[in-house]
Amino acid sequence: xxxxxxxxxxxxxxxxxxxxxxxxxxxxxxxxxxxxxxxxxxxxxxxxxxxxxxxxxxxxxxxxxxxxxxxxxxxxxxxxxxxxxxxxxxxxxxxxxxxxxxxxxxxxxxxxxxxxxxxxxxxxxxxxxxxxxxxxxxxxxxxxxxxxxxxxxxxxxxxxxxxxxxxxxxxxxxxxxxxxxxxxxxxxxxxxxxxxxxxxxxxxxxxxxxxxxxxxxxxxxxxxxxxxxxxxxxxxxxxxxxxxxxxxxxxxxxxxxxxxxxxxxxxxxxxxxxxxxxxxxxxxxxxxxxxxxxxxxxxxxxx
Ligand code: CP
Ligand code: NVA
Numbered sequence: 001x002x003x004x005x006x007x008x009x010x011x012x013x014x015x016x017x018x019x020x021x022x023x024x025x026x027x028x029x030x031x032x033x034x035x036x037x038x039x040x041x042x043x044x045x046x047x048x049x050x051x052x053x054x055x056x057x058x059x060x061x062x063x064x065x066x067x068x069x070x071x072x073x074x075x076x077x078x079x080x081x082x083x084x085x086x087x088x089x090x091x092x093x094x095x096x097x098x099x100x101x102x103x104x105x106x107x108x109x110x111x112x113x114x115x116x117x118x119x120x121x122x123x124x125x126x127x128x129x130x131x132x133x134x135x136x137x138x139x140x141x142x143x144x145x146x147x148x149x150x151x152x153x154x155x156x157x158x159x160x161x162x163x164x165x166x167x168x169x170x171x172x173x174x175x176x177x178x179x180x181x182x183x184x185x186x187x188x189x190x191x192x193x194x195x196x197x198x199x200x201x202x203x204x205x206x207x208x209x210x211x212x213x214x215x216x217x218x219x220x221x222x223x224x225x226x227x228x229x230x231x232x233x234x235x236x237x238x239x240x241x242x243x244x245x246x247x248x249x250x251x252x253x254x255x256x257x258x259x260x261x262x263x264x265x266x267x268x269x270x271x272x273x274x275x276x277x278x279x280x281x282x283x284x285x286x287x288x289x290x291x292x293x294x295x296x297x298x299x300x301x302x303x
Pocket of ligand 2: 163164223225227263
């Protein structure tokens with residue numbers, strides 16, 4: 001199976017392709033554990049552009065390319081001529097002459113769209129202000145691992161209806177999971193995303209975190225202050241939307257807690273929850289590696 005050229009929002013995928021990526025993520029994870037060689041991208045190069053800081057995205061893509069037999073080049077946007085005014089279009093054309101794929105983390109989503117329009121090679125969104133589709137792949141691989149299924153899963157999102165939330169909504173639509181999303185009315189996820197996903201699954205919006213988490217299988221939150229937000233954003237959310245032991249007790253007894261990380265402990269989530277036995281955050285972080293390897297294999301060449 002070969003995917004459409006770019007991976008910017010998850011809208012590029014159908015349910016079958018999404019499911020295939022999740023299955024391949026877990027297969028590649030097992031290959032790594034069992035020392036089964038999987039150098040599917042020998043000799044291929046990924047160029048990574050970062051306009052914002054990153055720990056997980058940068059390391060998992062770089063290690064992933066290495067394990068697949070290829071290599072990755074890390075390019076901070078400040079080191080590129082972009083910082084001196086070279087256009088994103090010309091940067092895309094230039095990198096396409098050297099690398100087989102571009103992964104970029106940008107502020108405005110239209111920057112990744114411009115990269116994709118002008119690159120001759122596939123472009124992957126490594127987070128924009130409005131979407132984080134790579135995170136969603138890892139999140140659903142984690143849900144499948146922990147719950148043994150993707151459909152008939154009730155996901156409760158609590159906090160900021162941000163980039164990670166927008167992408168998770170598309171993930172729910174592709175997998176058949178339902179979502180209850182508790183945010184202040186001013187911080188709801190993108191209306192067009194909710195509208196589109198609602199044609200395929202149940203997406204319920206509320207301002208009440210208790211209502212959202214009741215009987216949920218998965219409880220998810222994210223930082224109250226994304227890289228592109230200021231302190232006022234956090235003030236709107238804390239403490240009402242904090243995931244704590246009381247909130248977790250309203251979900252199903254076997255519910256898992258997820259967070260894309262980095263977390264601010266005792267703000268959006270208490271230490272007792274993130275370090276507690278229901279927390280899946282370290283598997284979730286690890287799965288970034290496996291799911292992005294699956295994505296790279298499907299975008300650049302099948303095993
Ligand atoms: N979750 C995530 O994307 O982490 P980084 O910002 O560290 O890459
Ligand atoms: N919503 C967060 C995610 C970080 C991985 C941000 O955009 O900063």
